[in-house]
Amino acid sequence: MAAAFLSTANPFFPSSLSPSTSSSCSSSSLGTALVHLNNQNVQRRITLCKASNESLLPPPVLTKRGFTLCFITSLVLAAGNGCSNGIAAILEADDDVELLEKVKQDRKKRLERQGVISSSSKEKGYLQDLVYKLSQIGQAIDNNDLSAASSVLGGSTDKEWLKNANVAFNKLSSSPEEKTQIETFNSSLASLISSVTKNDVESSKVAFVESAAAFEKWTTLTGLTGQLKGL
Template sequence: MATAFLSTANSFLPSPLSSSTSSSCSSSSSLAPASVYLNNQNVKRRPTLCKAFNESPPPSRALNKRGFSLCFISSLVLAAGNGCSNANAAILEADDDEELLEKVKRDRKKRLERQGVISSSDREKGYLQDLVYKLSKIGQAIDNNDLSAASTVLGGSTDTDWVKNANLAFSKLSSSPEEKTQVETFNSSLASLISSVTKNDVESSKVAFVVSASAFEKWTTLTGLVGQLKGL
């Protein structure tokens, strides 16, 4: 069994190996034929290898076309991506412009409506003009430390006609939260002013008057009445 296995294994060994093995046991003079044999084998193999290399098939055109198609499609995808980004940016910008335009239209509409209300409010503007005159006289009196004169104009309470009429005008012509806030500030400061004048407190009267006059001035600016009332 072992002999048969060895003989079978030897049949798979190449002949140069067997020649080399036998030559290793022979004298040195027998090496020359082996070298010649090996050189001849190398010479025979070189043309074979070159021929195999030269005869190797070039890259198929189908593969080249496929690669070109992939590159082309990739470039289109990238270009489409950039196009989508630019398109989205353009859409957002258009939306912003449209929103801004709508805001401008709304503001213009409100301004025209306000102008219409003011134009048809001659009586209310008369009340406000009287308020300007009253505040001017009160301010002069307080500036001169004449609180008795200021008290005569104020009337001693917020129930006087000119204060009630002023609040009627405020109610009709105030629309925004900012305007209503200034009205509240004016009324609370006016109440403090009357109290300070009654107590003959000059410094507190001056402070309360400045706050009241400032709130009224801001209100006329917000409503657009600042140029329609004399003395402001």
């Protein structure tokens, strides 16, 4: 492309010009060139001054976070996947610290719960009585003897043994899940009393299983399973 351009361009001094004219034109071109060079020198000095002034500007303030990001970025650019693995290892180490802290907190809560249970002998007595009552009711329903089950239940949720059981529930429950199981137990037991009163064997069996399952799950959540006989 450059060769084609040069071959078709007009010469600086066409043959139609006389030598004197050429000399005059040459002088004029030289003057123009000098002006052009002078302008270039001025532009160069301006550029040098600008560069010098920029070099005197204070360096940007680098925060700790910015330094960390720059450091990680430089490592990524320098080491590629190897650095990525290293960063992942750092993040995993942070996760391990958080996990260890969670384990410590869980252990602390468990010890506190054990302390509460150990000091709640009266409440454990209420729960042990509940286990015996449920065992009697279950045997009676299994034998289709709803009259015997009714004699234990008493026909209402206002029985003393059930009130005492709820006292123990409320004292020894702390998590939402445990409280949910208490609600399920009381609701199922109310259905059981209603079904027994109506002499509905099948509904009584279903309600008994639901109430017993809720109570058993609650004892597991609270850590009382091994401390109550008959479970």
